[in-house]
Amino acid sequence: MTRRARAISLGVAVLIVSVVAGLLVGPVHIAPGAALRWLVSLGHPPAGMSEQQAAILGNLRLPRVIVAALVGASLSASGAAYQAVFRNPLADPYLLGAAAGAGLGATIAVAFGPPDAFAVTVPVAAFIGAIVGVGLAYGLGRSSLGGRSATSLILGGIAVASFLTAVQTFIQQQNAQTLRQVYSWILGRLGTTGWDDARVALPSVAVAVAILWLVRRLLDVIELGDLEAESLGLNVGRLRVVVVVAASLATAAAVSVAGLIGFVGIIVPHTVRLLAGSSYRQVLPLSVLFGASFLILVDLVARTAVAPAEIPIGVITAFVGAPFFVIALRRTGRRAA
Amino acid sequence: MVHRSVGGIAAVLLLLASCGETAPPQSGGEQPSVSASFPVTIDGVTIAQRPERIVSLSPTATEMLFAIGAGDQVEAVDDQSNYPSDAPATDLSGFEPNVEAIASYEPDLVVYSTEPGDLGAALAGLGIPALVQPAATMLDDVYQQIDQLGVATGNASEAKDVVERMRAEIDSITGSIQPPSEPVTYYHELDDTFYSVTSSTFIGQLYSLVGLRNIADKAKGAGGGYPQLSAEYIVEANPDLIFLADTKCCGQSRQTVAKRPGWDRIAAVKNGGVISLDDDIASRWGPRVVEYLRQIAGAVADVLEAQAA
DSSP: OOOOHHHHHHHHHHHHHHHHHHHHOOOOOOOHHHHHHHHHTSOOOOOTTTTTHHHHHIIHHHHHHHHHHHHHHHHHHHHHHHHHHHHHHTTTTTTTSHHHHHHHHHHHHHHHSSSHHHHHHHHHHHHHHHHHHHHHHHHHHHHHHSSHHHHHHHHHHHHHHHHHHHHHHHHHHOGGGGHHHHHHHHHHTTTTHHHHHHHHHHHHHHHHHHHHHTEEEEEEHHTTTTHHHHHOOHHHHHHHHHHHHHHHHHHHHHHHHHHHOOOOHHHHHHHHHHHOSSSHHHHHHHHHHHHHHHHHHHHHHHTOOOOOOOHHHHHHHHHHHHHHHHHHHHHHHHHHH | OOOHHHHHHHHHHHHHHHSSSSOOOOOOOOOOOSSSOSEEEETTEEEOOOOSSSEEEOOHHHHHHTTOOOOGGEEOOTTTOOOOOTSSSSSSSSOOHHHHHHHHTTTTTTEEOOOOHHHHHHHHHHOEEEEOOOOSSHHHHHHHHHHHHHHHOOOOHHHHHHHHHHHHHHHHHHHHHHOSSEEEEEEEEESSTOOOOTTHHHHHHHHHHTEEEEEEGTOOOOOOOOOBBBBHHHHHHHHHHEEEEEEESOOOOOOHHHHHHGGGGSSSHEEEEEEEOTTTGOOOOOHHHHHHHHHHHHHHHHHHHHHHH
16 A cells, blocks of 8 residues: 555545444534444334434434545645645635635624524635735735735735725624624534535535546645746646635635634644655545544534533644644654654 | 734623622721711721712612612712613623713712722712722621712611611512422523622522522632533433523523523423523622522522412
8 A cells, every 4th residue: 555545545444434333422522333223224113213313323423524524534635735826835725815804794794684594694705804814805805916926915815804894893792692693604614504504515525626626636736836936837826816716715614604613724634644655646635634633623622621611622622732732843853854 | 823812711700700709808897876977987998978969880889879768879880880761871881981971071980890890999089979889799898888878968867777678578589489398499690601690609599599509619710700511411410490690691591591401401491480581680789680580580480380380
């Protein structure tokens, strides 16, 4: 087996283990044997399993695990792609105003929308906000800041993010009753996840990840530098647009169902690079696999560490992710030395 | 991102703290004779004469002031004070108070509940006496604050009457509840992401008064009395009653709760035990707690009746 095949197999194995662990472990005790039989029989409750337990597995845990996987995969793959096209190791999926735009969208929906429709309006508004945020950043970077270079896009993103955050804060301050709703969304939320969220996120995530997958070889080229890539016959500007659109689509879908979950888009791609080298032919698929596993496991911690209470998932991604990242960094550093 | 998240946590904690629990207990405050005599000194704040231009930055204090007959001494109330409806609402904010805007009403007394920064000192610098009445942690705090407002506004005997009436009504409500043969459980919902309260909070104590058992108490360690519960835990805990204190903020109702995945199996949902509360009444600690308690007691009585049948 090649090194690449080994890494992919490991990623798949970890994902399977994570999904099963996510299903078996939770604040409510369900016998693992029964839960496994439930899973193998595709949701048919085995003898001895109460209806309530079957409902917990099928309506609460399984959609939550799947949405966590979709969100983790989206954020990690987008982060990896952004790091390539912006040649910036600190680039994350929220770099170009996606988070600020989504935050503004969600706040508008909470402040001015009908309260009994938040479950629908908040994700939709966040999705639109994220796309608008990135669109503005891109338009500004291109029209006013001289071209489609990485720097002009990043500067455009910073300007747009600051502006949208100011608008969001203003609306929130004028509508104090929105505080709790908006903040619980900003901290990331999988606690209310159901199948609806999975259905909302899946199409965009699938399309976006497929596009990023297709261009993964070109990401290696663009990382060399704009001039070098152009001299190899690559249309750098167009590739950057394609990647930004795909990554933003995935990010917007993730943000719309799960709120803002920081750190995943940076930590996972870098850990993958430490494990498997820096070629995007491996970094991209592995980021999808490990990103999905990472968020499933983090969510597992979020809902069991202080059970039956929950910890906001955005807090855990940083709390669990940062030390893990440091360990990986030290290991590799030692090996290289 | 990280900065925003940290800010978010701080804000949520602030918001939660403003609901009670972490607030320090009230210091007694001198309570001179019942007759309206000025000047009075309360918690080191001296009020020279009967205030006629009170500014209230606390919706609870507004309700108390009007209940003790000090309503016509109130000049302005903050943007969250929506009860009683004849309170002189302004766009003053109790969360982010603007000292200059407060001073422009030329108040001779300011009452507020949260201390963001150093409002009291800033007002003192302008020669404006200010009383802080933090979120109650128990019913005695409520009585004490009403009495304190009575003394501060020259309505001490009316305040005493209000407190006595409240005590009597609460006694009669709790006295009317028969202790249930098996414990009746409840879940109190603060928002649609399943934030709840434990029995150690002010709200939780009200439920304990009528003998209810709180499913959130298993999460005692988390969230300083205001834990966010897992949906699957709530489904498994199978509470007899669900109290929705998120009908206004988040548009929740018996119907929306029944539609949540897995929730149709909860006893409260199956047996009509989902009770819609007024968010405002359920988050304040004013005279309307009596109304709130009566609603809870009514729900308990319904459950007991169904059990007996």
